[in-house]
Amino acid sequence: MDLKKAIMEPRPLKARILMWADATFKDTEDINQATSTEDLERVLSSVFRIDSTDPKQRVLLELYMNAVLFSRRKKFNREQTSTLLSIFKRVHEANTDTPLNNAEQCFNYCSELLLCHSVRRPPFSIGLYNLNQMTDILKYFTNTYMRHYTLYKYIFTPQMFLDLTITYSGMSGDIDPEILSSSETQEGENGTTGENIDRNESATDDKKTTDISNTQPADNEQKNTELALDKTGAAKKVALQSLVQQEVKREMQLLSGHLEQRLKESTAQLNTILSSMETSAPPKK
Template sequence: MDVNVQVRRPLKPKVLLWVDVSYHDMQEIDQIQSIPDLESVLCRVFHIDIPEPRRGVLLELHVQTVLFCRENRFNREQTSALLSIVKCMHQANTETSLSNMEQCFEFFSELLLCHSVRRPPFSINLFNSAEVTRILKYIHSTYIRHYNLYKYIFTPQVRLDLSLTYSGMLEEEDIVLEDTAVPDMEKVMEKESEELRYENQGIETQAPSTTGLDVEVTTPGSKSELRAMIQQEVREELVRVSGQLEERLKESADHLNSALASLQPSLQGNK
């Protein structure tokens, strides 16, 4: 099993016109009306060769993008560029099991800027301001809203294997008493009966040492109680970490919502 977790890499936006979907591919896509035929063409164009259910989810993502472009009457250049932009955003999300939702949305916004502002050769004005706003709303209400589901389906699950070792504590199978340290039960019973007889006679006696050895007795329940305490502490810590994670996800969602509102004025100022 691969125990390495890929970290997030720096993402560089670039112009993606005709990179994944060629002009000939767009001609074929425009002529297709049925969803199964459209899935077949997109599967060939994007070289999707992964098992289910990831294959179906990825095809659904591209099919819905094509339908969105048709609904907004995007031309072939716009549709080809938007398909590649969505593909790059999805790759940025699924290349690591770590949370990178904010980074993915920023990368998507930068890619969209590369296709909405005329600054050759760094960017082209393929989408106008109104189209950029519609695309942002569409991506936010579809992909970003289900970001965690895409992360769960397309990335390996990371598990924390926690092992605690305490110095000075023996395992149960290591606790072995030597024969010389075990007192003779018959002698102990005789001494107890003798002490009891002396006490009844009003004679004070001093109990002698049985073996002359100091034996530390550990009750069987002490280790189980310690294990229960450790498990309780770990559970409480996991609950606390989960609460912090949910709070961070909520803050990220609020940040994305504010980014949608602030991106449009910046686009108008750059044009």
């Protein structure tokens, strides 16, 4: 499986019956019997295996506690409370499954889970909630979890960093091949001169002095060539560095503009969903 595709694309979600999936009958009894906040935190921490001392986990614990308080206000039975907690857990897992924006997918997944528990059609769905209860749950989910969707995403998903690698084709190095070949030729000539000097060590002192004096221009020319190579390599590095900086700046500007546009579109889409939920909610009698 392609790792990049697994990270970039959220996995497909399928709704299924969740009654007693996480909180059993005994667990819901303990939840209903918890009268104080401390007792409710203890029970929920045990049921969902939450470390209450971890600040990040306490955010998740508060999500479940508010869901229980909502169930009590709506006078849900044990089956309805257990299912509601599991629905919130599954949607939260879908949210944190990817660091990318999948708000629409999470909202649709919650709607599908509610439909799966609001229509009696065994074994695919059960009639656990009526129409009014399903509407209340969806409105509560929209006004609580979806309004803080970005916050949950920021807390529970890892940060992604851009690892940028630029490859330039047709560039084998910083030194021009023509300059390098001329340098090798010059080094070969200097090497031949050195060999001639070694072979003529038995000659007179005047001859040695003449040979050494003849090699001095070659040495100076070699030093000048090395200096030219250093300057040429440094100039090429500066030019390449400037080119890389310009390309990185341009790509980062494009990426920043794309992310900003995606954020605006996601915000507008979420506001549209929230507005539709508020307008479609039945008036209270």
